[in-house]
Amino acid sequence: xxxxxxxxxxxxxxxxxxxxxxxxxxxxxxxxxxxxxxxxxxxxxxxxxxxxxxxxxxxxxxxxxxxxxxxxxxxxxxxxxxxxxxxxxxxxxxxxxxxxxxxxxxxxxxxxxxxxxxxxxxxxxxxxxxxxxxxxxxxxxxxxxxxxxxxxxxxxxxxxxxxxxxxxxxxxxxxxxxxxxxxxxxxxxxxxxxxxxxxxxxxxxxxxxxxxxxxxxxxxxxxxxxxxxxxxxxxxxxxxxxxxxxxxxxxxxxxxxxxxxxxxxxxxxxxxxxxxxxxxxxxxxxxxxxxxxxxxxxxxxxxxxxxxxxxxxxxxxxxxxxxxxxxxxxxxxxxxxxxxxxxxxxxxxxxxxxxxxxxxxxxxxxxxxxxxxxxxxxxxxxxxxxxxxxxxxxxxxxxxxxxxxxxxxxxxxxxxxxxxxxxxxxxxxxxxxxxxxxxxxxxxxxxxxxxxxxxxxxxxxxxxxxxxxxxxxxxxxxxxxxxxxxxxxxxxxxxxxxxxxxxxxxxxxxxxxxxxxxxxxxxxxxxxxxxxxxxxxxxxxxxxxxxxxxxxxxxxxxxxxxxxxxxxxxxxxxxxxxxxxxxxxxxxxxxxxxxxxxxxxxxxxxxxxxxxxxxxxxxxxxxxxxxxxxxxxxxx
Amino acid sequence: xxxxxxxxxxxxxxxxxxxxxxxxxxxxxxxxxxxxxxxxxxxxxxxxxxxxxxxxxxxxxxxxxxxxxxxxxxxxxxxxxxxxxxxxxxxxxxxxxxxxxxxxxxxxxxxxxxxxxxxxxxxxxxxxxxxxxxxxxxxxxxxxxxxxxxxxxxxxxxxxxxxxxxxxxxxxxxxxxxxxxxxxxxxxxxxxxxxxx
Ligand SMILES: Cc1ncc(C[n+]2csc(CCOP(=O)(O)OP(=O)(O)O)c2C)c(N)n1
Ligand code: SF4
Numbered sequence: 001x002x003x004x005x006x007x008x009x010x011x012x013x014x015x016x017x018x019x020x021x022x023x024x025x026x027x028x029x030x031x032x033x034x035x036x037x038x039x040x041x042x043x044x045x046x047x048x049x050x051x052x053x054x055x056x057x058x059x060x061x062x063x064x065x066x067x068x069x070x071x072x073x074x075x076x077x078x079x080x081x082x083x084x085x086x087x088x089x090x091x092x093x094x095x096x097x098x099x100x101x102x103x104x105x106x107x108x109x110x111x112x113x114x115x116x117x118x119x120x121x122x123x124x125x126x127x128x129x130x131x132x133x134x135x136x137x138x139x140x141x142x143x144x145x146x147x148x149x150x151x152x153x154x155x156x157x158x159x160x161x162x163x164x165x166x167x168x169x170x171x172x173x174x175x176x177x178x179x180x181x182x183x184x185x186x187x188x189x190x191x192x193x194x195x196x197x198x199x200x201x202x203x204x205x206x207x208x209x210x211x212x213x214x215x216x217x218x219x220x221x222x223x224x225x226x227x228x229x230x231x232x233x234x235x236x237x238x239x240x241x242x243x244x245x246x247x248x249x250x251x252x253x254x255x256x257x258x259x260x261x262x263x264x265x266x267x268x269x270x271x272x273x274x275x276x277x278x279x280x281x282x283x284x285x286x287x288x289x290x291x292x293x294x295x296x297x298x299x300x301x302x303x304x305x306x307x308x309x310x311x312x313x314x315x316x317x318x319x320x321x322x323x324x325x326x327x328x329x330x331x332x333x334x335x336x337x338x339x340x341x342x343x344x345x346x347x348x349x350x351x352x353x354x355x356x357x358x359x360x361x362x363x364x365x366x367x368x369x370x371x372x373x374x375x376x377x378x379x380x381x382x383x384x385x386x387x388x389x390x391x392x393x394x395x396x397x398x399x400x401x402x403x404x405x406x407x408x409x410x411x412x413x414x415x416x417x418x419x420x421x422x423x424x425x426x427x428x429x430x431x432x433x434x435x436x437x438x439x440x441x442x443x444x445x446x447x448x449x450x451x452x453x454x455x456x457x458x459x460x461x462x463x464x465x466x467x468x469x470x471x472x473x474x475x476x477x478x479x480x481x482x483x484x485x486x487x488x489x490x491x492x493x494x495x496x497x498x499x500x501x502x503x504x505x506x507x508x509x510x511x512x513x514x515x516x517x518x519x520x521x522x523x524x525x526x527x528x529x530x531x532x533x534x535x536x537x538x539x540x541x542x543x544x545x546x547x548x549x550x551x552x553x554x555x556x557x558x559x560x561x562x563x564x565x566x567x568x569x570x571x572x573x574x575x576x577x578x579x580x581x582x583x584x585x586x587x588x589x590x591x592x593x594x595x596x597x598x599x600x601x602x603x604x605x606x607x608x609x610x611x612x613x614x615x616x617x618x619x620x621x622x623x624x625x626x627x628x629x630x631x632x633x634x635x636x
Numbered sequence: 637x638x639x640x641x642x643x644x645x646x647x648x649x650x651x652x653x654x655x656x657x658x659x660x661x662x663x664x665x666x667x668x669x670x671x672x673x674x675x676x677x678x679x680x681x682x683x684x685x686x687x688x689x690x691x692x693x694x695x696x697x698x699x700x701x702x703x704x705x706x707x708x709x710x711x712x713x714x715x716x717x718x719x720x721x722x723x724x725x726x727x728x729x730x731x732x733x734x735x736x737x738x739x740x741x742x743x744x745x746x747x748x749x750x751x752x753x754x755x756x757x758x759x760x761x762x763x764x765x766x767x768x769x770x771x772x773x774x775x776x777x778x779x780x781x782x783x784x785x786x787x788x789x790x791x792x793x794x795x796x797x798x799x800x801x802x803x804x805x806x807x808x809x810x811x812x813x814x815x816x817x818x819x820x821x822x823x824x825x826x827x828x829x830x831x832x833x
Contacts, residue, residue, distance in 0.1 A: 033662060034662070035655065035658045035659050035662055035668070060674070142673060142674075142675065143674065143675065143676055165693070166669075166693070195671060195695055195696070198671060198672055198673075198674075199669060199670065199671050199695045200654070200655065200658050200668075200669070200670040200671070200672075201658075201667075201668065201669045201670065201695075202662050202667065202668065275693070276693035276694040276695065277693075277694050279693045279694075280692055280693050280694045357694075357696045357698060358694050358696065358698045359698045359699065375698070376699075376700050376701075376721075385743075386711065386714050386715050386746075387711065387735050387737045387738050387741075387743040387744070387745060388735065388737050389645065389680075389681060389682045389711070389712075389715075389735040389737070390681070390735075390736075390737065391675050391676040391677030391680070391681040392677055392680050392681070392736050393677075394677075394678060394679045394680065422677075422678065424676075425676065425677065429740070430740070496678060497676070497678065567678060567679065595739045595740060596740065599736060599740060601679075601680050601736055603739070604734045604736070604738065604739045605738070605739040606734070
């Protein structure tokens with residue numbers, strides 16, 4: 001190996017010996033500049049802040065924070081866990097932080113809906129050790145069911161808020177958030193978006209602090225037990241602390257005025273990813289303006305912002321999603337009687353839905369300041385007839401087999417309550433396996449409602465991770481209230497869609513800790529379910545028959561379709577002999593069943609002939625059972 | 637300043653390739669900012685990454701303004717043309733991954749010539765790299781993505797020295813380095829020859 005090892009060590013100023021196993025999040029040496037994902041930068045910032053514990057439930061675009069910490073937990077000497085859901089993740093972190101150590105909890109934006117109950121009252125008791133909650137929003141719903149703006153949780157709960165714009169800021173603000181949290185004794189939110197969490201850029205890192213890992217809990221029920229009398233008193237404490245928080249925000253280095261092209265009368269106020277577009281757009285437009293970048297944006301530093309508003313005649317507010325800053329600015333201007341024109345979403349300059357890009361912001365700023373934008377109007381239109389490449393289930397995915405079997409058993413005449421995971425991709429044809437879906441765990445609850453008012457049979461689908469996350473209360477409810485439907489648990493032994501994280505049924509945990517796998521069968525039976533069967537979805541015949549039998553039961557029935565995710569199986573069996581399938585062209589009569597009813601990415605039509613791409617085939621053998629002409633065969 | 641737009645299909649190693657490009661830029665002392673869009677599927681969906689080398693803040697490349705499009709799959713090359721202008725160089729793998737919609741909706745996967753015509757209509761230059769074969773020739777059949785990194789390096793569009801690319805490859809994939817460097821070399825030669833690098 002030439003001298004790359006040395007140059008790599010130079011890159012990280014890395015001094016240890018084990019080059020192959022080094023981790024850029026943990027092992028980058030203080031002062032070095034490394035390429036980090038925004039999420040990795042948050043993980044590094046938290047390690048440098050000396051966290052004792054980190055928890056998460058995975059969700060795009062936040063997952064890499066937990067994944068990085070799961071990887072390095074052992075070597076970093078911290079406790080990490082993938083919790084059963086976001087609520088428990090936050091409660092774990094509360095228990096630790098209330099004791100006096102530093103705790104980080106991360107999740108995607110909708111995860112905070114699940115955890116909000118715990119967080120909002122924790123703001124009343126406050127914390128002893130630094131408590132930082134990272135929430136990653138997803139404007140444009142790249143991988144989400146909605147594009148809610150979680151800055152409202154800061155306003156709703158009275159929780160100080162940081163909004164980084166870049167990986168460097170992710171790193172710095174996470175560290176700062178811990179300091180602020182401890183100073184104010186309040187939880188603090190760091191809110192990112194997809195274009196912050198999933199951006200890679202150089203980050204100059206610092207030193208990892210050991211930090212306190214153990215504490216003796218000091219009892220103080222007058223503060224930490226929120227009976228009404230305590231809650232009333234603590235609410236007043238929270239409001240006072242928000243005043244202190246505002247004073248810190250006034251002085252924060254993350255709230256700063258930048259002069260663009262010499263500054264001037266035009267003003268721009270921006271935060272988060274919006275800042276990046278505003279900065280580049282202003283430069284492209286060549287406008288001189290002053291830009292107020294708010295990184296510590298709630299509570300809003302009223303002095304700093306009023307001063308900025310007073311100095312400018314027109315101020316454009318550039319923020320993605322909801323007009324949070326815009327509304328605060330308008331209220332402030334009204335309250336302080338400042339004569340300034342505030343322009344933003346209210347005026348139609350910027351959209352309230354979908355993520356921004358530079359062109360959107362350039363057009364908005366040009367309109368705000370009465371200029372001509374340079375956005376090319378003759379950008380080549382994409383050809384319309386390019387075949388789309390929608391997300392699909394992998395070759396060999398056990399979910400495809402389950403869907404095929406259930407459709408066969410029900411004749412597609414059931415109503416399908418679905419849930420969130422890879423299996424949601426079954427919504428498209430040929431499976432059409434989803435008729436109703438709102439949030440994680442909802443399939444079980446909505447199935448009860450569907451069954452109450454419809455005469456068709458109802459089938460609820462849920463993934464294994466999702467079942468543990470939020471499916472269990474719905475199932476107990478169905479048993480107790482006598483709802484009649486079939487729950488199919490698609491047990492692929494992992495949380496696949498978000499990057500194959502473990503869940504409570506798994507036997508592998510993060511690097512730091514041993515875990516105990518929880519038996520799904522015992523949980524289902526413990527919920528009071530009387531009829532439960534486990535099937536291998538790769539066996540189409542027995543799966544189909546079991547589903548038929550389950551649908552004939554008088555009360556809620558459960559089928560666990562268990563087969564490991566094909567991607568994991570492929571990784572585990574590297575080098576093993578897989579019996580790939582092929583199509584015997586002599587016997588294929590072009591009925592297209594494999595393509596129209598089953599659909600596997602490995603099977604395609606090339607020059608009017610159906611073929612199986614050997615490099616994609618996983619050897620699951622399901623297509624062999626699907627072909628009515630026995631033309632698909634397993635290679636010997 | 638160089639805006640590189642990377643496209644392909646999930647599972648082709650584009651994220652690894654983009655990380656190598658980013659590390660190489662840092663090793664060369666340049667600023668770089670990158671973004672990635674994965675979509676919902678673990679495998680088989682369209683993937684797009686951006687790499688902007690130079691003094692910018694925004695990670696996204698506005699439509700019609702990529703300097704170079706590095707595509708790992710021919711159909712995705714066509715889809716990426718919204719980022720091209722008359723000065724854009726397009727370097728594409730000859731790899732074809734037929735999307736399911738072609739079979740199920742009885743659509744047609746455009747023939748290579750057609751794609752060539754369309755690309756040349758909007759962009760300045762079009763280089764096709766037989767990445768699968770070159771990777772096999774290099775003894776690294778799994779390293780088509782490294783061949784494409786080589787092809788990018790060969791164009792000289794990034795302003796990053798090849799030695800930094802090689803260092804970044806070693807850093808990201810310590811195992812089988814010699815074969816990966818051979819794959820890089822194969823890709824490098826394709827564009828270094830054809831371009832004005
Ligand atoms: C409240 C909430 N948390 C997290 C997510 C992100 N998320 C999407 S799918 C999924 C889990 C999928 O796992 P599983 O149910 O096992 O299905 P699989 O993808 O393995 O098929 C998660 C965590 C979400 N959408 N909502
Ligand atoms: S990652 Fe696993 S569960 Fe998801 S589609 Fe692929 S095989 Fe299925």
